[in-house]
Amino acid sequence: MxxxxxxxxxxxxxxxxxxxxxxxxxxxxxxxxGRRAARGRVAMAELRFTDCTLTTGDNAVWxxxxxxxxxxxxxxxLGRAGLAAIEVSDPETIAACIxxxxxxxxRIEDIAAACPGTPLRARISPLTAHGAGGxxxxxxxxxxxxxxxxxxxxxxEILCDDPLDAPGRMAAMLASVRAAGARPLAVLAFDPGADDxxxxxxxxxxxxxxxxxxxxxxxxxTLTTDRLPGLLAAFExxxxxxxxxxxxxxxxGLGPQVAFAALAAGVERLDVALPSLANGPSLPSATxxxxxxxxxxxEATGPxxxxxxxxxxxxxxxxxxxxxxxxxxxxxxxxPWIHRLPGAxxxxxxxxxxxxxxxxxxxxxxxxxxxxAGALPPRxxxxxxxxxxALWHVTGRGVERWSRIHxxxxxxxxxxxxxxxxxxxxxxxxxxxxxGPDTAPPSPLPGGLEHRIGGPATGAIxxxxxxxxxxxEALALGLLAHVGSDGFAHVAVxxxxxSISMSSGGRNA
Numbered sequence: 001m002x003x004x005x006x007x008x009x010x011x012x013x014x015x016x017x018x019x020x021x022x023x024x025x026x027x028x029x030x031x032x033x034g035r036r037a038a039r040g041r042v043a044m045a046e047l048r049f050t051d052c053t054l055t056t057g058d059n060a061v062w063x064x065x066x067x068x069x070x071x072x073x074x075x076x077x078l079g080r081a082g083l084a085a086i087e088v089s090d091p092e093t094i095a096a097c098i099x100x101x102x103x104x105x106x107r108i109e110d111i112a113a114a115c116p117g118t119p120l121r122a123r124i125s126p127l128t129a130h131g132a133g134g135x136x137x138x139x140x141x142x143x144x145x146x147x148x149x150x151x152x153x154x155x156x157e158i159l160c161d162d163p164l165d166a167p168g169r170m171a172a173m174l175a176s177v178r179a180a181g182a183r184p185l186a187v188l189a190f191d192p193g194a195d196d197x198x199x200x201x202x203x204x205x206x207x208x209x210x211x212x213x214x215x216x217x218x219x220x221x222t223l224t225t226d227r228l229p230g231l232l233a234a235f236e237x238x239x240x241x242x243x244x245x246x247x248x249x250x251x252x253g254l255g256p257q258v259a260f261a262a263l264a265a266g267v268e269r270l271d272v273a274l275p276s277l278a279n280g281p282s283l284p285s286a287t288x289x290x291x292x293x294x295x296x297x298x299e300a301t302g303p304x305x306x307x308x309x310x311x312x313x314x315x316x317x318x319x320x321x322x323x324x325x326x327x328x329x330x331x332x333x334x335x336p337w338i339h340r341l342p343g344a345x346x347x348x349x350x351x352x353x354x355x356x357x358x359x360x361x362x363x364x365x366x367x368x369x370x371x372x373a374g375a376l377p378p379r380x381x382x383x384x385x386x387x388x389x390a391l392w393h394v395t396g397r398g399v400e401r402w403s404r405i406h407x408x409x410x411x412x413x414x415x416x417x418x419x420x421x422x423x424x425x426x427x428x429x430x431x432x433x434x435x436g437p438d439t440a441p442p443s444p445l446p447g448g449l450e451h452r453i454g455g456p457a458t459g460a461i462x463x464x465x466x467x468x469x470x471x472x473e474a475l476a477l478g479l480l481a482h483v484g485s486d487g488f489a490h491v492a493v494x495x496x497x498x499s500i501s502m503s504s505g506g507r508n509a
Contacts, residue, residue, distance in 0.1 A: 047263060047303065048084035048268060048269050049269075049272045049302065049303050050084055050086070050121060050269055050270070050271050051081075051086050051273065051274070051286060052247075053078070053273045053277050053315070054066060054071050054087065054093070054111070055087045055088070055090045055123070056271070056273065056283055056344070057274065057277030057283065058093070059090075059344055060280075060281040060342070060347055061277045061282055061326075061327040061347065062277070062324055063348060064092060064093060064099070065096075067100060067102070068102045068106070071088075071107060071111060072107075072110050072114045074311060075111040078115060078118070078307075078308075079114065079115025079116070080304065080307040081303045081307035081311065082302070084269055085118070085119040085156075085269075086111075086115065086118055086121070087120075087121045087122065087123070088107075088120050088121070088122055089107075089122040089123070089150065089155070090122065090123040090124075091127075091380065091381070092344070105153060108120075108153040108155065113154075120155045120156060121155065121157040122155045122159070123159040123160075123161055124143065124147070124150070124161065124173070125163065126138045126139075126142075126143060126162060126173070127163060127417055137416075143173050147173075147177045147179070147180040150180070151177075151180040151181045152180075156183060157182060157185055158177045158180075158182045158184060159186070159215060160177060160184060160185065161186075161187040161217075163379045164418060164419070171209040174186065174209055174210035183212055183213070184211055184212055185212065185213045185215060186206040186209070186214050186215070187217050188202055188203055188206060188215065188216055189217050189377065190218040192222040192223070192337055192340070196230050196233075196234040197234060199216075199234060200235055203238040204238040204239075204240070207238070207242050212243070214242060214243075215244075215269075215271075216231075216244065216245070216247065217247040218247060218248055218258075219251075219343070220249055220251055220252070220336045220339075220340045220378070221248070221250050221251040221252035221254055221258075221336055225254070225257055225261045228258060228261050228262060228265065232265055243268045244267055244268055245268060245269035245270065246267050246269070246270050247271040247283070248270070248283065248284060249281075249282075249283065249343055250278070250281070250283060250284060250329070250343065251336050251342065252330075252332060253330055253332035255283065256279070256285070256288065256289070256292075259289060260289060263293070270289075272284055272285065272286035273285065274286060274287070274311060274312045275288065275312050275327075276315045276319055276326040277327055278327055279327055279328065279329040280327040280347070281342070281343025281347040282327055282343060286308055287308050287312060290308070291305075335359050335362075336363075338364055339362070339366035339367055339386075339387075340378045341383050342380070344383070344384070345378075345380075345387040348384075349387060349388070358394060361394050365393050369393070372402075372424065372425040372428060373420075373424055373428065374412060374420030374422055374424040375421040376409075376420065376421070381408060382412060385406040385407075385409045389406045402428065405432070410432055411435075414434050414435045415434045415435055416435060
């Protein structure tokens with residue numbers, strides 16, 4: 001039988017004048033070569049960044065100098081970038097606010113108002129680090145109040161962090177966060193000395209305790225691209241559907257490479273910072289990661305580069321105006337695998353950076369200090385104290401070790417923070433004695449938490465309310481602080497659209 005079509009088109013897949021169905025031949029795809037092949041090996045659907053410029057970046061590089069008004073202006077610009085979240089508070093940021101006389105709760109509320117629609121994240125810890133008596137460990141009621149206050153201020157995600165992993169304390173923190181209406185997340189500190197199975201087992205415990213997500217926190221920058229794949233594979237079953245995020249420190253110089261490898265492997269969230277406060281003791285640069293993804297040919301959605309660059313431009317101008325130094329990358333070194341301290345604990349140690357050849361001696365001494373003090377974890381609130389104590393020892397020039405003891409270490413050895421991972425060195429335990437955990441009694445007064453947040457060493461949280469000042473007002477206030485006290489009879493500043501004249505009597509001329 002012969003079939004032909006004269007007025008109608010043949011059915012799809014049939015050839016003219018043929019009764020046998022012959023589907024069209026499949027189009028042969030050419031294998032990509034060279035640069036195209038390299039691009040094809042990386043596949044990411046979405047880049048989800050949590051910006052930590054206001055917390056980790058500021059604390060690690062500048063020691064918490066960003067004031068409330070500066071943080072609000074920066075958050076307003078970050079809110080336009082389409083970030084997965086902005087981290088607005090952690091224990092170190094709260095301590096810095098108190099030192100400046102700012103109310104940390106008001107700061108968070110104002111940041112939330114400045115970037116509506118952008119999720120906010122905060123990190124809480126039951127341990128304080130002021131080194132004086134009173135409220136060394138926040139009790140369950142305090143942590144519950146913190147969670148409620150943060151949630152009420154607009155924080156939707158709260159990271160629970162317990163450096164000492166006290167039994168039952170993490171579960172109570174996570175339950176308080178959930179009861180406050182926020183999403184409970186848990187911190188899992190990366191330990192280069194533990195295997196993948198140990199990390200996975202701890203992640204499973206955190207999920208079982210109530211965490212909806214786990215953050216792998218590598219503050220010392222000791223995670224490598226070789227270690228990452230096996231670790232992620234171990235986490236797959238342990239998380240039971242929970243989200244995994246990564247906090248990749250840059251102190252070893254490997255943070256950016258690890259961050260990009262994590263994105264390529266499909267890690268859901270990554271902590272980053274703006275370039276002025278990235279790298280070195282801080283986190284990878286958000287803009288550099290986006291440029292790296294583009295250069296690698298990655299087709300992905302994520303934060304808006306133009307908005308991030310605008311935020312960085314404003315921050316760079318603020319840096320120049322204040323005379324602060326922007327962050328810069330640190331060279332690769334093996335010392336972090338020895339001392340395991342976060343970059344924030346190393347950045348303030350000027351002697352360590354100025355004296356060549358001191359780093360490795362310091363690294364070994366820091367590991368020894370932590371071990372003798374009770375196997376303290378090299379993390380806040382102990383990290384800065386361990387670093388300072390080790391520096392005293394290596395620069396003591398004949399002074400006996402432990403002749404001077406950092407107050408945070410002294411209180412930890414005496415038991416103020418509770419049970420330690422190991423017994424302190426006998427000579428230290430005998431010298432300091434033991435006092436047991438020191439928590440302040442419950443306050444019957446309304447708002448008692450404000451007076452207990454930092455204990456007697458830091459005092460009460462300042463009252464609500466501060467206003468943003470213009471550059472001219474800030475200059476005038478700075479000049480006013482020097483008039484008279486520095487012996488000046490008269491100070492005058494003139495410039496475009498600006499004229500300030502002051503006398504020691506406080507009268508404008």
